[in-house]
Amino acid sequence: MLISELSEITGLSKDTIRFYEKEGLLDAALSTRSENNYRQYTPEAVERLNFIKRGKALGFTLREIKSIMAEWDSVTPEQAIDFIDSKLQQIDGKINQLQQFKNYLVEKKARLESGATLSAAAAKFSEDCLG
Numbered sequence: 001m002l003i004s005e006l007s008e009i010t011g012l013s014k015d016t017i018r019f020y021e022k023e024g025l026l027d028a029a030l031s032t033r034s035e036n037n038y039r040q041y042t043p044e045a046v047e048r049l050n051f052i053k054r055g056k057a058l059g060f061t062l063r064e065i066k067s068i069m070a071e072w073d074s075v076t077p078e079q080a081i082d083f084i085d086s087k088l089q090q091i092d093g094k095i096n097q098l099q100q101f102k103n104y105l106v107e108k109k110a111r112l113e114s115g116a117t118l119s120a121a122a123a124k125f126s127e128d129c130l131g
Contacts (some may be wrong), residue, residue, distance in 0.1 A: 006041045010049040017049065025052055025066055058091070 007014050020026045030045040048069070055065040068087075075083065112118070 001041050001043075002038055003041065006045060006049070009046055010053065012049055012053065020049070020052060020062075023062060023066070025062065025069070058094070 001009075003014050003017055006012075006017060010017075012020075017026065026045060026048055030048060031039045031041045034040050051069070052062075052065055055068065056062070060068070071083065072080065
């Protein structure tokens with residue numbers, strides 16, 4: 001598939017795809033050059049770009065994503081399982097942090113809706129944080 005098709009499928013701009021190639025996130029093995037010198041991408045390129053998108057959405061840097069992909073490409077299935085387990089634990093930790101922050105915001109909103117002033121709500125927050 002051409003870069004325009006890859007862009008449409010992944011929702012990434014052609015410039016972003018080219019940038020990822022330049023940064024080594026989308027390696028040459030995932031594409032070939034046609035007779036007219038157009039780059040033809042493999043279905044694996046779609047999978048790789050979707051992985052990058054998910055990683056970015058979860059807050060990983062491109063450097064971290066590149067490192068993860070490099071490790072992933074050179075591990076045994078058992079190592080991959082261990083790696084996935086580790087990442088799942090990290091994700092669970094982030095989910096827990098987000099849930100705690102959500103609970104805080106819900107509580108703060110309820111205080112404000114019940115007539116508390118912003119300063120009173122902030123004081124309650126400080127009290128909660130400082131214990």
